[in-house]
Amino acid sequence: MAPASVDITRDSGLRKPWGTIAAFLLPALTVYVAFTAYPALRTIWNSFHKVLPRREEMIGLANYAELARDEIFWRAVGNTITWASMSPLIEVSVALVLALALYAKVPGARFFRVAWFTPVLMSYVVVGILWLWIYNYDWGPVNAGLRWLGLGAWTKAWLGDPKTALPSLIFVTSWMWVGFNMVVLLAALHSLPKEVIEAAELDNCGWGAKLAFVIFPMIRATLLNLIVLSFIGKMKIFDLVWITTKGNPLWATETVSTYVYKRAFEWTTFDLGYPSTIAAVWFVIVLAAVLGLTWLFRLKEKLEY
Amino acid sequence: MQVLRRALLLLALCAYTSFAAGPFVWAAMLSLRTTTEIHRNHFALPAPAHWAKFSEAWFNSNYGVYFANSTQIVVSAVLILTIAGSMAAHCLARYRFRFNRVIYFILFSTIIFPPQITIISLFQILVQYGLYNSKIGLTLVYVAIQLPLTIYILESFFARIPSDLFDAARIDGYSDWEIFWRVSLPIALPAVSTTVILNFILLWNEFLYAVVLITEEANRTLPLGIQRFIGDTQEDVGMIATGLMIAIIPVVVVYVFFSERLIQGMTAGAVK
Numbered sequence: 001m002a003p004a005s006v007d008i009t010r011d012s013g014l015r016k017p018w019g020t021i022a023a024f025l026l027p028a029l030t031v032y033v034a035f036t037a038y039p040a041l042r043t044i045w046n047s048f049h050k051v052l053p054r055r056e057e058m059i060g061l062a063n064y065a066e067l068a069r070d071e072i073f074w075r076a077v078g079n080t081i082t083w084a085s086m087s088p089l090i091e092v093s094v095a096l097v098l099a100l101a102l103y104a105k106v107p108g109a110r111f112f113r114v115a116w117f118t119p120v121l122m123s124y125v126v127v128g129i130l131w132l133w134i135y136n137y138d139w140g141p142v143n144a145g146l147r148w149l150g151l152g153a154w155t156k157a158w159l160g161d162p163k164t165a166l167p168s169l170i171f172v173t174s175w176m177w178v179g180f181n182m183v184v185l186l187a188a189l190h191s192l193p194k195e196v197i198e199a200a201e202l203d204n205c206g207w208g209a210k211l212a213f214v215i216f217p218m219i220r221a222t223l224l225n226l227i228v229l230s231f232i233g234k235m236k237i238f239d240l241v242w243i244t245t246k247g248n249p250l251w252a253t254e255t256v257s258t259y260v261y262k263r264a265f266e267w268t269t270f271d272l273g274y275p276s277t278i279a280a281v282w283f284v285i286v287l288a289a290v291l292g293l294t295w296l297f298r299l300k301e302k303l304e305y
Numbered sequence: 306m307q308v309l310r311r312a313l314l315l316l317a318l319c320a321y322t323s324f325a326a327g328p329f330v331w332a333a334m335l336s337l338r339t340t341t342e343i344h345r346n347h348f349a350l351p352a353p354a355h356w357a358k359f360s361e362a363w364f365n366s367n368y369g370v371y372f373a374n375s376t377q378i379v380v381s382a383v384l385i386l387t388i389a390g391s392m393a394a395h396c397l398a399r400y401r402f403r404f405n406r407v408i409y410f411i412l413f414s415t416i417i418f419p420p421q422i423t424i425i426s427l428f429q430i431l432v433q434y435g436l437y438n439s440k441i442g443l444t445l446v447y448v449a450i451q452l453p454l455t456i457y458i459l460e461s462f463f464a465r466i467p468s469d470l471f472d473a474a475r476i477d478g479y480s481d482w483e484i485f486w487r488v489s490l491p492i493a494l495p496a497v498s499t500t501v502i503l504n505f506i507l508l509w510n511e512f513l514y515a516v517v518l519i520t521e522e523a524n525r526t527l528p529l530g531i532q533r534f535i536g537d538t539q540e541d542v543g544m545i546a547t548g549l550m551i552a553i554i555p556v557v558v559v560y561v562f563f564s565e566r567l568i569q570g571m572t573a574g575a576v577k
Contacts (some may be wrong), residue, residue, distance in 0.1 A: 017400070017481060018402070020396075020400070020481040020482075021396055021400050021402055023392060024392045024395060024396035024400075024481075024485070025392075025393050025396050025397075025408070027385075027388070027392060027393070028389045028390060028392065028393035028412075028452060029393070029408075031389065031414075031445065031448050031449050031452060032412060032449065034430075034445075034449075035423070035427065035430075035445055035446055035448070035449030036359045036415055036418075036423060036449050036450075036452075038430070039422075039423040039424075039426040039427045039430060040418070040422050040423050040426075042426035042429070042430070043421075043422050043423065043425055043426045046426060048423065051429075063402035071491060094379075098318075098321065101314060101317070101318060101457070102318075104314070105363060106311075106314060106315060106318060107315070112318055112322060113568075114324045114564050114568075115322050115326050116321070116322065116326075117564075117568055117571075118325065118326055118329065118560070119325055119328075120571065121506060121510075121556050121560055121567075122329075122510070122553060122556070123509070123510030123511075123512060123528050123552070124510070124512060125510070125512050125528040125531050125552075126510075126531070126534060126552060126553060126563070128547050129531070129535060129545060129549060130328045130329075130331075131328070133542070134328060138346075141331070141347075141348075144347070144348075165361065168506060175324070177515070178325075179325060180572065183568055183571075183572055184572045187572065195474055199445070205532075232417050233415075235419060236419050236420060237527075238420070238512075238513045239512040241515060242512070242516070243532065243535075256419075256421070257419070257420070257421060257513070260421045260424075260425070261513075261516075264424075264425050264428075265428075265517065272425050272428075272429065275421075275425055276425050277423075278421070279419070279421035279422050279425060281420070282419055282421060282422075283419055283421070283422045284420070286417065286418075286419050287417070290417050
């Protein structure tokens with residue numbers, strides 16, 4: 001026994017087991033460096049070059065200058081940011097209402113929770129095709145329902161009209177993610193200390209007041225997390241657009257992701273440099289937006305307490 | 306009054322349920338009907354049910370191949386992720402060394418990266434390595450994209466294991482590797498299985514990296530197969546619905562058995 005205990009003091013105190021640490025980290029770091037860090041740096045490198053299949057040519061900031069004038073790009077940025085700012089608001093507020101409804105001890109709460117969560121488990125490909133059908137002009141349930149209600153004049157090709165295409169897709173992502181947000185909020189509600197809520201009830205606090213002054217401040221951190229999470233998710237959106245509209249009609253649903261894909265692999269320019277520039281600029285925008293959001297939320301927190 | 310309010314609330318909840326789950330029920334009904342039947346009435350019940358459509362989709366539309374590819378790629382990626390991820394997480398949670406938090410932060414911050422920042426050069430790199438259009442290439446990329454989240458979930462769990470346990474194991478003469486393999490990992494099994502299920506679902510559904518890195522028919526995963534299938538048979542609603550159900554079924558099976566664990570996994574990290 002004695003020699004072993006001597007070993008311990010040496011192990012955890014004086015000597016760092018660098019060999020062991022390296023061995024444990026090696027597999028993960030190898031994959032990370034080869035398939036995340038190196039590609040990311042190479043994209044930034046690419047952004048200053050013209051990258052054709054057989055040759056690369058340094059062109060300095062020419063790609064960036066072109067990007068500044070690229071109307072489709074700015075259109076895509078506008079669409080994506082609209083999406084990323086609308087979605088969190090819709091998702092989180094609807095989810096909060098639903099979570100509060102289940103929190104009020106409804107029979108079958110477990111069933112509702114499991115059922116509402118299902119959309120988020122499906123791939124955007126499956127969801128996209130389903131909603132292509134739902135929005136179908138001739139026989140989709142939306143238009144069929146409108147005709148059945150005698151509102152035939154309101155029917156339209158929801159994804160074909162530049163005015164309704166983007167809102168229709170935002171609606172789809174909301175349908176998909178509300179359940180997820182609801183489950184997270186419900187978990188947050190259930191973890192609230194019972195005494196505080198009971199104390200509020202003793203003080204004759206009504207539902208509205210209880211919500212605004214007791215529950216809301218306590219689940220604020222979760223709400224903000226969900227907003228940031230939803231925001232990040234929508235800034236990345238690609239699959240749903242690619243399956244349903246491919247950015248049409250008239251770039252009404254073009255997102256940065258679909259535009260990068262088109263410029264890199266669909267347009268016959270064969271240049272990988274310019275799409276890399278889009279990716280690099282977008283990377284900075286996303287990073288700045290996420291840091292800005294978290295900073296803003298922190299700031300408010302400080303002001304309030 | 307109280308009863309009435311309850312009933313109204315319940316009614317509203319049921320309405321929302323049919324909104325959330327309705328599309329799938331509809332797709333399931335479509336998957337059992339032929340396209341001719343569907344065009345007669347899009348909302349009728351599947352009577353008679355054409356179960357044979359599933360074998361037709363499986364054999365004639367190549368769904369068998371897509372399914373096998375998806376299974377192979379996702380299972381190997383999840384396996385590598387679980388081992389490499391838990392080793393790294395254990396190390397970051399257990400050993401105190403300089404740069405520990407730096408490495409953790411670098412890995413973790415990748416979660417917010419938009420995929421475009423890597424995808425174009427990944428295409429170039431895989432072409433160079435001869436891994437473009439191969440299942441191995443896509444598997445490794447899948448490991449890379451899910452690694453940060455996996456390490457993040459596992460690290461927070463490993464860090465909560467009391468260190469007395471490790472001291473005791475060390476006194477018993479366990480080596481560093483044995484401590485990880487025989488102490489840490491068994492205790493963390495709930496968290497590990499959460500990440501396994503989470504990674505399985507997310508990678509099973511993955512589309513963007515697959516569409517960029519795979520073009521060959523023989524290597525297509527399910528999401529790509531479905532996309533090709535719509536391209537081929539735009540109007541064959543019945544057959545597309547059958548394909549969708551084939552893609553959904555594994556996810557539904559996992560959900561039926563592990564709904565609580567899965568919900569936990571999906572929502573891990575969202576609650577502070």
